Every structure is written in structure tokens, then in C-alpha cells.
Amino acid sequence: MSPRPRTEAPEDTARPDEDAVASAMTGLFGRDSLYLLFWFLQVLVGALATPLATRLLGAPEFGAFAAANALMQVLCVLGGLGLQVAVQKHFAERGPDAARRLLVLGIAGAAAVTAVADLTGPWWSGPLGFGEYMGAVRLAVVWAGASAVTATVLALLRSQDRLLGFSVVSLLQSVAAEVLALAMLVVLAPTGEAFVLGRLAAQLLAVGVGLSLTRLRSLRPRDLPLVRGALLFGLPLVPAMLGSFVLGAADRFLIQEELGQAAVAQYSVAYNIAALPMLVLSVLNSVWLPRFFAAGAGADGDAVVTASRDALYRLLAPVMAGLSVAAPLVLRLWAPAEFRPDELLLVTAVVIVSAVPYTAGLSATRTLLAASRTRMIAGAAVVASVLNVALNLWWIPALGILGAALATAAAYSLQHLLLLLPTRGRPFSTTRTGLVQTLTGGALALLVVLLPVTVPGLVVRAGLALACLGWFARAYATVRSPRRKVPA
Incomplete structure (x- = not known):
């Protein structure tokens, strides 16, 4: 049965199309669940890797990694500029070409935030309890920039419903990251720095593969309204x-x-x-x-x-x-x-x-x-x-x-x-x-x-x-x- 045509009515009195809602629910818990299934594989690998990591690192070094990981998440949010959500909204409203141009903006924003964080690292590292700006904390800064780019790439691939490409990039930044991080503990040293290094290497690989799957579109002067709209939507999502x-x-x-x-x-x-x-x-x-x-x-x-x-x-x-x-x-x-x-x-x-x-x-x-x-x-x-x-x-x-x-x-x-x-x-x-x-x-x-x-x-x-x-x-x-x- 085809959905009923929607009738024009004020938002507070309009009745939803029940067939359309049921179809959306079937998609949410059907096709969309496949994306979650691949993500669950990432969680499973992480769960299996955690007992090995805690035993190889010990409590103090695992704590150092946890703090560096928290720093990475903060800088990843700053570097993302909220564009991973803006890309999805503009894809739905203005099409894939606009979304690809916003991906270029996301890359530039992540690079700028990463550079600023690295240059100012000696100033904030000590007050935050990391000590000298080196080792795991400095690697976490670069890891954050790469993660911000990957997040925007994944947002575009999801909007395009490219399940295979989305899954490959996701697994690289998660499953491959866990394996490489554990390998670094064995090959190099059982330290938080080596653990972060393995994750960074996998994240950079995910960035490379992800960008190869997208057809980037350069930003033009006439795209200024697009950029302005995306930033007005996305920047409030940063705080x-x-x-x-x-x-x-x-x-x-x-x-x-x-x-x-x-x-x-x-x-x-x-x-x-x-x-x-x-x-x-x-x-x-x-x-x-x-x-x-x-x-x-x-x-x-x-x-x-x-x-x-x-x-x-x-x-x-x-x-x-x-x-x-x-x-x-x-x-x-x-x-x-x-x-x-x-x-x-x-x-x-x-x-x-x-x-x-x-x-x-x-x-x-x-x-x-x-x-x-x-x-x-x-x-x-x-x-x-x-x-x-x-x-x-x-x-x-x-x-x-x-x-x-x-x-x-x-x-x-x-x-x-x-x-x-x-x-x-x-x-x-x-x-x-x-x-x-x-x-x-x-x-x-x-x-x-x-x-x-x-x-x-x-x-x-x-x-x-x-x-x-x-x-x-x-x-x-x-x-x-x-x-x-x-x-x-």
C-alpha cells in the first residue's frame, strides 16, 4: 500500500502519516541495525582487548592512557566543528554535492585545531596534570585531529547509505586500532605512549581509506552561504x-x-x-x-x-x-x-x-x-x-x-x-x-x-x-x- 499524501496543516494540529511512521520504524530497527551490528563488532573486540591491556599496562599506565584518551575526545570535538551533524542535515536538504564540500571544510577545521593545540601544548599540559608535553599526550593531539576528520567522513558515508565503506572505515579506527595498540605494547614497551601510538597509526589509515571513498568537492566563493549555514548549525554543537x-x-x-x-x-x-x-x-x-x-x-x-x-x-x-x-x-x-x-x-x-x-x-x-x-x-x-x-x-x-x-x-x-x-x-x-x-x-x-x-x-x-x-x-x-x- 502506498503512503497517503500529506495534507497541509499547522504543525500542532497535523496528523502524522501512520504508514510513513511505521516504515521509518522498520528502517530504524531493520536496515539501520546493520550499521549497529558492525559497531557491535568493534565493541566486542574492545572488550576482548581490555583484559590484555589492563594486564600489560598495569593500573598507573592504564590510567595515563585513559587521561590521554579523554584529552583526545575533547580535541576531537573541537576539531570537528559540529560538521559531522551538519553534513548529514545538508545532505538531506541540499544533496550530496553540498555535503562533499562541507567535508573539505571539516578537514581544514580539524587541521587548524590540531596545529593550535600542538603549538600551545607546553602551556596547558602541566596544569591539566599531564606533566611535560610529550609522549602519549602529544600523540593524543594528532590522534584527535585524525579522529575529527574520520567522524565527518563517516557521517557522509552514512548519509549515502554506503554500508560497506562505512564499515571498513569504522573497523579500521576500532578493531585495527585495538590490534595495533596491543602489538605496540609487545613490540615497543608496555606504556601508555605505545598504546596511543598504535591507535594513532590505525586512525591515520582510516582517514586515508575514508577520503579515498569520497569524492571531495572544493569550496568556491559562491559556497559562502553554504559554509555560513553549516557553521551556524554546527558550531553550537561544539559546546x-x-x-x-x-x-x-x-x-x-x-x-x-x-x-x-x-x-x-x-x-x-x-x-x-x-x-x-x-x-x-x-x-x-x-x-x-x-x-x-x-x-x-x-x-x-x-x-x-x-x-x-x-x-x-x-x-x-x-x-x-x-x-x-x-x-x-x-x-x-x-x-x-x-x-x-x-x-x-x-x-x-x-x-x-x-x-x-x-x-x-x-x-x-x-x-x-x-x-x-x-x-x-x-x-x-x-x-x-x-x-x-x-x-x-x-x-x-x-x-x-x-x-x-x-x-x-x-x-x-x-x-x-x-x-x-x-x-x-x-x-x-x-x-x-x-x-x-x-x-x-x-x-x-x-x-x-x-x-x-x-x-x-x-x-x-x-x-x-x-x-x-x-x-x-x-x-x-x-x-x-x-x-x-x-x-x-
Whole structure:
């Protein structure tokens, strides 16, 4: 059946095309899931590599790498200029040629930010706790510039729906990076610098392959309106992304300052496991953006955002409960005894539950992106990040790394509330079943911390984890095939 033609109506009274919404949902959880599948392979390799890395590096050197990695993420956001999102929006609205020209702008911006960071490195390296500007920290600067270019290339490949090219570039910067980084630890030295060097080499290879798959278009004087529009849209996303980074990673710096690198290593191991749901949601958000941009900011777009959010709520519940109940098993596999993994269960559970406000916030963000209201996104992220830093400064000295986890949950909750204000609560409806399941999953994720970590307790946990896997499979089958209403 072909979709009904849309009728002109004011945005607040228009009715969505139900066939179009159902088709979009099928695409979100169908074709788009293939992109997520390749990304899951990256996560799996990273999970397998982490136990090797923690044992080869030890806690202090792994902590040094974690801090350098956090620096890379900050500079990557600055170098990206928000253009990875702007490329996708302009692709949907103005076509592939405009998107290719914006890729050239992205390369120039990343190169400029990398050069400035490198030249000023001796000034900021010491105050940030890195010491002398050399080794892992300097390599992280170059790694950030290459990562910013790769992110924009991947955005273009995703908009073109070039699954093979997208997957090759993604796997190079992830799977190949893990392998090369581990190889460097064996061939060169078990240091954070060698670990970063391996990742940098793979990232540069990803840049080369990615650019070879795109047909760049040079910027012309008449493209000034295109550049201006892209920057007006993209630049506010820089503080928004930095705010998101502060919410997700700045606590590493504060923990390092207050508790030392060993505590950073402990928290990083726990956070890397617990943040998997949020990481998946972040990747899904990037993968889904072209489809949301195509739906637009009208009734159809709101309906797709609402349906996708409610579907994610259903899926999130078993993920949170299952990940928390299996946390002792995963932590023991990921880190040796010196990381004291059994002491990290509550920290892990609190970060896992942070995925609830994070999911809601992403839905509101998609609504604002479709309407080009990026300044609102930036404002919410900045305010939430300021709260996060303030709470970390207050709670880390008193509660240790648990304080950092609690600060993360509180900040994401505030960010969601702030994002609801400019959207006037859109998307409006939430199915009661999905919301109840999400709250149940969050409560279970916290309660299972009380289960023992003895051998019988671990057996019980393994059984509960399998039950949660079945719960997830049933929920996915439900959201994978949305019902279409039969027209009267």
C-alpha cells in the first residue's frame, strides 16, 4: 500500500502519516541495525582487548592512557566543528554535492585545531596534570585531529547509505586500532605512549581509506552561504558535545587530581562497562540522524521520534538489569585483582541507570536538531556539565569514585529537563508499558547489587542474565515490526 499524501496543516494540529511512521520504524530497527551490528563488532573486540591491556599496562599506565584518551575526545570535538551533524542535515536538504564540500571544510577545521593545540601544548599540559608535553599526550593531539576528520567522513558515508565503506572505515579506527595498540605494547614497551601510538597509526589509515571513498568537492566563493549555514548549525554543537564529554569523561581528570591514577583506572574500567548502553544509544543516534532529518520537523518527524523513544525504553529495561546482574562476571574478566572489581558493583549500577535520562535527552535532542535549534542543545549541555563538575568537586572527596557516578546520573537528569523546555515537552506521549518497564529495569539494576558474589551467587547471576537476554529478544521482536493501522 502506498503512503497517503500529506495534507497541509499547522504543525500542532497535523496528523502524522501512520504508514510513513511505521516504515521509518522498520528502517530504524531493520536496515539501520546493520550499521549497529558492525559497531557491535568493534565493541566486542574492545572488550576482548581490555583484559590484555589492563594486564600489560598495569593500573598507573592504564590510567595515563585513559587521561590521554579523554584529552583526545575533547580535541576531537573541537576539531570537528559540529560538521559531522551538519553534513548529514545538508545532505538531506541540499544533496550530496553540498555535503562533499562541507567535508573539505571539516578537514581544514580539524587541521587548524590540531596545529593550535600542538603549538600551545607546553602551556596547558602541566596544569591539566599531564606533566611535560610529550609522549602519549602529544600523540593524543594528532590522534584527535585524525579522529575529527574520520567522524565527518563517516557521517557522509552514512548519509549515502554506503554500508560497506562505512564499515571498513569504522573497523579500521576500532578493531585495527585495538590490534595495533596491543602489538605496540609487545613490540615497543608496555606504556601508555605505545598504546596511543598504535591507535594513532590505525586512525591515520582510516582517514586515508575514508577520503579515498569520497569524492571531495572544493569550496568556491559562491559556497559562502553554504559554509555560513553549516557553521551556524554546527558550531553550537561544539559546546554541546563538549558538555556531553564533561558529563561522560571529565570526572577522570577530577578523580586523577583528587585520588590518583590508580583510582582513574578503577573508575574507567567500571565506567567503560556501565556506559555501554549509553554508548550504544549514542551510536544509534548518529546512525539514525539521516532518517530523522528526512522525516523533517513536522508531525511525521515528531511521531517517528516518539515511537523510536518508546521502543528504546522497552529495550533499555532488560539491558540495564542484565548488565548490572552480570557486572561481577564482566569486571573480573576485564580487570585483574589489583583493580578490586568486586568493589565497583554499585558504581557500575549507578552509571548503568544513567541511561534512562540519557535516552530521554537524546529524543528531545533529535527534535531540536530537525528544527535546527542547536543553540538550545548547547545551552542544556553546558548547564548540565557545570552541575556535573560542581557535584564531582563536592562528592569525590566525600564518596570517592561513587560520587563521580552519582554526579553523572544527576547531570543527565538535569539535561533532560532542560531539553524539554524548548521542545514544549515534544515528543509528547510515552506508552505506559515502555515507561513502566524502563523504571522496573532501573530498579532491578540497583537492587541486584545486593546479590552475593560467591560462587553460588555468581551462578544465580548468570541465570538471571540469561533471563534478561530472553526479555530483550522478546522486546526487540515487538519493536522490530510495528503495527500499521488499517485505514477506514
